[in-house]
Amino acid sequence: MEGLVLVFDLDSTLIDSSDIIFQINTKWAAVESYIARSLNTTLVDKILRPAIQLRKSGKVSAILMLTNNMVDIYVDCIEYYIARYLGCLSERVFDYMMLRQDPMRDSRLINPPKRLKDIQNILEKIGKPTENLAARTFVFDDSPYHIIKNELKYAGYPSNYIQITGPTNVYMRGYGFVNRGYMAGRPDLTNYNPILMALTNTIEIRPRIPTITEYYKDIISI
Numbered sequence: 001m002e003g004l005v006l007v008f009d010l011d012s013t014l015i016d017s018s019d020i021i022f023q024i025n026t027k028w029a030a031v032e033s034y035i036a037r038s039l040n041t042t043l044v045d046k047i048l049r050p051a052i053q054l055r056k057s058g059k060v061s062a063i064l065m066l067t068n069n070m071v072d073i074y075v076d077c078i079e080y081y082i083a084r085y086l087g088c089l090s091e092r093v094f095d096y097m098m099l100r101q102d103p104m105r106d107s108r109l110i111n112p113p114k115r116l117k118d119i120q121n122i123l124e125k126i127g128k129p130t131e132n133l134a135a136r137t138f139v140f141d142d143s144p145y146h147i148i149k150n151e152l153k154y155a156g157y158p159s160n161y162i163q164i165t166g167p168t169n170v171y172m173r174g175y176g177f178v179n180r181g182y183m184a185g186r187p188d189l190t191n192y193n194p195i196l197m198a199l200t201n202t203i204e205i206r207p208r209i210p211t212i213t214e215y216y217k218d219i220i221s222i
């Protein structure tokens with residue numbers, strides 16, 4: 001059996017990037033202090049740290065970033081900061097980082113969709129197996145609107161989408177009140193139990209076909 005594939009969103013998940021000026025700041029000291037106070041250390045300590053260890057044994061096949069951020073220098077700085085924070089500078093934290101402008105995505109879109117197909121494309125590119133992909137994939141994202149959330153649900157693995165949850169709701173036109181995700185200095189209230197269990201247990205394959213009502217309900221709400 002192949003190992004788990006962990007997919008991390010960046011903004012409002014791994015880090016609170018709401019102070020956008022730092023994404024284009026070229027002064028490393030300023031960027032560093034911004035990352036230091038904005039990184040979601042709960043997620044990094046609780047999930048990323050053991051995942052990097054478990055990658056050595058093959059229990060975790062790949063650790064990926066899938067983000068619609070496009071500031072590659074900023075994203076590189078964050079990966080470097082996390083590696084230093086975790087004391088693993090000799091290896092890459094992420095096996096692949098797929099940004100908005102990645103040639104495998106549709107660059108015409110400001111917010112290209114996040115799909116299981118993107119994960120498959122990445123794994124093929126880095127030479128990792130893609131079978132039983134939904135069963136093995138865990139996605140960490142503050143947004144509840146990505147296609148991959150429903151794809152995992154329809155495949156029978158709804159709890160493989162880990163919704164990053166902070167204490168703050170914001171109003172979004174057309175959506176009502178939605179959770180703001182991770183915010184710097186605020187507690188991360190995410191339920192990490194499904195991934196914590198997956199990191200200690202064997203992967204369970206249990207394919208499931210959605211009912212027609214479930215299927216159409218989500219198609220209509222998208």
Ligand SMILES: [Mg+2]
Binds near residue numbers: 011
């Ligand atoms: Mg996000």
